[in-house]
Structure formats: structure tokens, C-alpha cells
Amino acid sequence: MGFDGRSVVVTGGTGHLGATVVRRFLEAGAHVAVPVRDAGKGSELRDGLSGLAGTGTDARLFVAEAQAADLAAMERFVEAVMTRWGRVDALANLAGHFASGPAWDLDLLRQLWEDNFMSVATATATCLRPMRARGYGRIVSVSAYGSLRGGKETAAYAASKNAIVRWTESMAAALKDEGITVNAVLPSTIDHPDNRAAMPKVDPAKWVSPDELASLILFLVSEEASGVTGSAIPVLGRT
Numbered sequence: 001m002g003f004d005g006r007s008v009v010v011t012g013g014t015g016h017l018g019a020t021v022v023r024r025f026l027e028a029g030a031h032v033a034v035p036v037r038d039a040g041k042g043s044e045l046r047d048g049l050s051g052l053a054g055t056g057t058d059a060r061l062f063v064a065e066a067q068a069a070d071l072a073a074m075e076r077f078v079e080a081v082m083t084r085w086g087r088v089d090a091l092a093n094l095a096g097h098f099a100s101g102p103a104w105d106l107d108l109l110r111q112l113w114e115d116n117f118m119s120v121a122t123a124t125a126t127c128l129r130p131m132r133a134r135g136y137g138r139i140v141s142v143s144a145y146g147s148l149r150g151g152k153e154t155a156a157y158a159a160s161k162n163a164i165v166r167w168t169e170s171m172a173a174a175l176k177d178e179g180i181t182v183n184a185v186l187p188s189t190i191d192h193p194d195n196r197a198a199m200p201k202v203d204p205a206k207w208v209s210p211d212e213l214a215s216l217i218l219f220l221v222s223e224e225a226s227g228v229t230g231s232a233i234p235v236l237g238r239t
């Protein structure tokens with residue numbers, strides 16, 4: 001799976017999974033564009049990648065402020081990517097977060113709908129224009145295994161993440177003859193420091209590692225995965 005000369009947009013690139021996915025794309029030869037909501041975190045991401053990001057005319061990492069759910073900001077962001085690299089081959093929708101609360105908490109329902117679902121739909125709508133113009137595109141979004149069934153306090157999270165799966169199926173059906181694939185991955189627990197701190201009694205070796213999940217994400221947006229679309233793939237590690 002080579003990504004030489006390919007241009008990839010990664011939302012949520014400043015997160016635990018995101019930093020690994022960005023690094024893996026750069027190692028595979030891609031040019032990577034990351035919209036961030038916090039410029040400081042964008043700088044930390046760049047610093048953590050050291051030489052991989054390139055410099056000057058060789059820069060292979062573009063980081064700029066844009067909230068994934070903000071249509072105008074994402075339109076400007078994608079325009080800047082097109083100016084730099086002239087193409088958007090793939091989009092990895094990683095931005096999102098967990099929050100719990102009563103199923104009747106309307107503010108929470110609205111917030112997670114915006115943060116988890118509209119961020120995916122908006123980033124995709126903006127990347128889709130150059131993809132459709134070229135007749136090529138790969139889109140993958142991170143849903144959650146926990147979205148397959150609502151729990152007592154997880155209505156807002158499960159609904160917002162489950163919507164990604166239904167939307168993925170519809171997008172795939174609508175775009176299947178345009179050279180554009182749309183898939184989702186459904187991790188259970190990702191092994192990272194926050195989860196280790198929150199669940200100290202669980203053996204983290206059972207969880208899926210960011211690198212394991214990144215391998216699947218890179219495959220799904222590779223040229224080789226042309227026959228895979230509309231899929232929602234559970235990624236359970238060893239749980």
C-alpha cells in the first residue's frame with residue numbers, strides 16, 4: 001500500500017489515534033492535511049513527527065485551524081489543500097469524542113450529533129467535491145462498536161456514532177459508480193494513556209492498539225481496497 005504523491009485529509013489528527021494515523025500516512029509517502037481546532041495542538045503534532053513532516057517546498061504535512069463540523073472553515077481548508085497539492089485522494093474522519101448522560105438530555109444529544117456525526121458529514125462534503133471532479137476518492141470514518149446498542153447513559157454517543165454507519169451505507173450506495181468508496185470502522189476500546197488511566201484494572205493488551213487500527217484505516221483508503229465500500233468493520237482487538 002503506497003501513498004506516494006497522494007493527498008490525504010485527516011480530521012482528529014491531534015488525538016491519540018490521529019497522531020498514529022498521521023504518522024503512518026507520512027511513512028507511507030502521503031501528503032497529509034490536518035484541520036485542527038487548537039493551533040497549539042497542531043504544533044505539538046508537527047513537533048512529534050520531526051523529520052517526517054518535511055520543510056519548505058518538501059513539506060508533506062499541512063496543518064491549519066478548521067473545526068471539522070464548520071462548513072465554511074472546512075471549505076477554506078480543502079481549498080488550501082487543493083492549492084498546495086491539487087488533489088484530495090482520501091479522507092479519514094477521526095474527530096469525535098465520548099460523553100455520557102441521560103437519554104433525555106437534549107443538549108448532550110445535540111452536542112454529540114454535531115461533534116461526532118456532523119463533523120464527519122461536513123468534512124466529507126467538502127472533500128467530496130474534488131474527489132467527484134476527479135472520479136476517485138476514499139473515505140473512512142471512525143464510528144464505535146459501542147454504537148451498535150444503546151446503554152443506560154450512552155444514548156447521545158451511540159446515536160451519533162451509529163448514524164455514521166447508516167450514513168456510510170447511503171454514501172457508498174450513492175457513490176459506487178464514481179470511483180469513490182466509503183467505509184467505517186468500529187473500534188471497541190483503543191489502547192491509549194487516557195483509557196489506561198480510566199480503566200486501570202483491565203489488561204490493555206486486549207484492546208486494539210492505535211497502530212492496529214491505523215493499519216486497517218490505511219488499507220481502506222488505499223487504491224487496493226477498491227472493492228470494499230459500504231462496510232462497517234468491528235475492530236475488537238482481543239476483547
Ligand SMILES: NC(=O)c1ccc[n+]([C@@H]2O[C@H](COP(=O)([O-])OP(=O)(O)OC[C@H]3O[C@@H](n4cnc5c(N)ncnc54)[C@H](OP(=O)(O)O)[C@@H]3O)[C@@H](O)[C@H]2O)c1
Nearest residue numbers: 012013014015016017094095096097115142144188189190
Ligand atoms: N478511545 C476509544 O477507546 C474509542 C473507541 C471507539 C471509538 N473511538 C473514536 O475514535 C476516534 C479517535 O479517538 P481517540 O481515542 O484518538 O480520541 P482523542 O485522543 O480524544 O482524539 C479525538 C480527536 O478528535 C478531535 N475532536 C474531538 N471533538 C472535536 C470537535 N468537537 N471538533 C473537532 N475536533 C474534535 C480532538 O481534537 P483536540 O485534540 O483539539 O481535542 C482530537 O483530535 C474518535 O472519533 C472516537 O470517538 C475511540
